[in-house]
Amino acid sequence: MTFAGPDHSSDLATLPRMPAWVTSARPESPEDVAFLSGAALNHLHVVMVRAEVPHALLRDRLALRAAEACVAFSGRLERTGELRDAVHLLRPGDLPGPAGETYLAWRRAVERPVSIKALCRALPDLQAERIATWLDMGQGAPVTHAAMVLEAVLTEAPRADVSALFLADAALAQALGWEHLMPLLAPGLKRADLRKRGDELRLACHRALVSSAVEAVRLSGDLVRRAAHLMAVAPKLRAKGAGDAVEMFLTRDAVAPSALPLPARAARRLCDRLVELGAVRELTGRDTFRLYGV
Numbered sequence: 001m002t003f004a005g006p007d008h009s010s011d012l013a014t015l016p017r018m019p020a021w022v023t024s025a026r027p028e029s030p031e032d033v034a035f036l037s038g039a040a041l042n043h044l045h046v047v048m049v050r051a052e053v054p055h056a057l058l059r060d061r062l063a064l065r066a067a068e069a070c071v072a073f074s075g076r077l078e079r080t081g082e083l084r085d086a087v088h089l090l091r092p093g094d095l096p097g098p099a100g101e102t103y104l105a106w107r108r109a110v111e112r113p114v115s116i117k118a119l120c121r122a123l124p125d126l127q128a129e130r131i132a133t134w135l136d137m138g139q140g141a142p143v144t145h146a147a148m149v150l151e152a153v154l155t156e157a158p159r160a161d162v163s164a165l166f167l168a169d170a171a172l173a174q175a176l177g178w179e180h181l182m183p184l185l186a187p188g189l190k191r192a193d194l195r196k197r198g199d200e201l202r203l204a205c206h207r208a209l210v211s212s213a214v215e216a217v218r219l220s221g222d223l224v225r226r227a228a229h230l231m232a233v234a235p236k237l238r239a240k241g242a243g244d245a246v247e248m249f250l251t252r253d254a255v256a257p258s259a260l261p262l263p264a265r266a267a268r269r270l271c272d273r274l275v276e277l278g279a280v281r282e283l284t285g286r287d288t289f290r291l292y293g294v
Contacts, residue, residue, distance in 0.1 A: 015047050015050060015052075015053070015217070015220055015221045015224060016043070016046060016047065017217075017221075018040065018043050018213075018214050018217045018218070019039070019043065022036055022039050022040050022043070022210070022214065023214055030199070030203050030206075033203060033206045033207055033210070034143070034203075034206050036206075036210050037143055037205075037206040037207070037209040037210045037213070038141075038143075040209060040210045040213035040214055040217075041142070041143075041176065041209060041213050043213070043217060044182075044213040044216055044217055045176060045178075047216075047217050047220050048178070048182075048220075050224075052224050052227075052228070053220050053223070053224055054223050054224070054227045054250050054251070054294075055180070056111075056250075056251040056252075057223055057227065057250055057251055057252065057253065057294060058216070058219060058220055058223055059110035059111075059180060059181075059182065059183070060107060060110065060251065060252055060253040061219060061223070061253045062110070062182060062183045062184070062187070062216060062219070063103070063106035063107050063109070063110045063183050063253075064080060064083060064084070064103065064106075064253050065183065065186075065187045065215075066106050066165070066169075066183035066186040066187055067083055067099075067102050067103035067105075067106045068080055068083060068187075069186040069187045069189070070102050070106075070161060070162050070165065070186055071083070071099045071102055071103075072191070073161050073186075073191045073194065074098075074102075074161070076098065076099055078099035081283075081284065082099065083099055083100065083103045084253070084254045084283065084284075084291055085284075085289075085291075086099055086100030086103065087100050087103050087104055087107070088254050088255070088256045088259070088291055089256060089289055089291075102162055105122050105123070105162060105166070106122075106162075106166075106183060108121055108122040109122040109166055109169075109170075109181050109183075110180060110181055110182070110183065112180075113179045113180055114170050114173050114174055114178070114179065114180060114181050116128050116131055116132050116135075119131050119166065119167070119170060122166060123163050123166060123167075125163075126163060131167065134149050134152055134153055134167050134171075135149065135167060135170060135171055135174065137149065137152060141175075142171075142172050142175035142176050143172070143202070143205055143206055143209060144202060145171050145172070145175050146168045146169070146171045146172040146175070146185065146205060147168070147201050147202040147205040148171075149164075149167050149168045149170075149171040150164050150165065150167070150168035150185070150201065150205065151197055151198070151201050153167055153168075154194060155197070161194055164194075165183075165185050165186045165189075166181070168185050168205075169181050169182065169183055169184060169185055169186075172184065172185070172209075182216065184208070184209055184212040184213065184216065185205060185208050185209065185212070187208075187211075187212050187215070188207065188208025188209060188210075188211045188212040189204060189205070189208045190204075193208070223294065226279075226294045227250055227294060229278065229279055230246060230249060230250065230274070230279040230280065230294055231246070231250075233274070233277045233278075233279045234246045236277070237270065237273065237274075239262060239266050239269070239270050240262070240266075241260070241261040241262045241266075242262075242270060244260075244261045245260045245261060245262060245267075245270055248260065249274075249279075249280055249292070249293070249294050250294065252293070253293055254283055254291040254292065254293045255291065255292050255293065256289075256290075256291055256292075257270075257271050257290065257292070271290070271292045274292070275292070279294075280292045280293060280294055281293060281294075
C-alpha cells in the first residue's frame with residue numbers, strides 16, 4: 001500500500017483534517033484495510049473530543065444516514081426526504097410506517113449514553129439478557145468485537161439487520177470508550193456484506209468503518225462551522241423563546257416550525273429569519289410543511 005504524505009493542516013476555525021493517506025490509499029491486503037480503519041477511527045476519536053463539535057446534532061444526522069441504509073437493505077425506496085417527513089411531520093396518533101420506525105429507532109439509540117436500558121428502549125423486541133449476552137461476547141480489537149456481535153445476531157436472527165447493526169455499533173462504542181453510540185457500520189456496509197461471515201464479514205466492517213469515519217469527520221467539520229454561525233447570529237433574534245429554538249437546531253437534524261417553543265406564526269417568522277441570515281437551511285424545497293436544519 002502506497003501512502004501520500006500526511007496532511008496535518010488545521011486552523012482555529014476548523015477541525016483537524018483526516019490525513020490524506022487514509023482517504024487516498026488503495027489498500028492491497030486485509031492487513032492494510034485493518035490498519036486504515038484503525039487510523040480513521042483514531043482520527044475520528046480525536047475529533048469527537050473537541051468541545052466545539054455539536055455532538056448531539058452529529059449523531060442525529062448520522063442516525064438519518066444509518067436509517068436510510070437500513071431501509072435500503074430491506075428493499076424499501078424511502079430516502080432522506082421521505083424519512084424526515086415520516087418522523088417530523090407526524091401528528092398525534094399517527095404511525096410513522098416501517099421506514100419511519102427504523103429512523104425513530106436509530107434516533108432513540110443515539111440519544112442516550114450506551115447502556116442495556118437505552119438499547120432496550122431502541123430495540124423493545126429484544127430482551128435485556130439477550131442484548132447483554134451479545135455485547136459481552138468475545139474478545140479482541142474494537143472492530144473485531146463489533147464484527148463478532150454483528151455475526152452473532154445475524155446468525156441467530158438473519159432478518160434482524162437493524163438490531164444487529166445497533167448492537168455492533170454499541171459494541172464498537174464501548175470498546176472505543178465512547179459514551180454514545182455512533183451509527184457508523186450501516187452507512188458503510190453493502191446489503192451483500194450482511195450475508196458474509198467470519199473473516200469476510202470482519203474485512204467488510206473494516207472497509208465500512210474507513211468510509212464512514214472519513215464521512216463523519218467531514219460532516220463534523222461542516223457542522224462545527226454551521227453551528228458557530230448559528231450561535232453568532234443568535235443575539236440578533238428577538239423573539240421570545242428564540243434561545244430554546246436555537247438549542248433545538250443545534251441538537252436535531254431537522255426541525256418543523258410547529259415543534260419550536262413559539263406560536264405558529266412567530267415560529268415560521270423565526271425560521272425565515274434564520275434562513276435569511278444563512279444560519280439554517282430549508283430542507284424540503286416545499287412551500288408548505290417545511291423542515292429546517294443547520
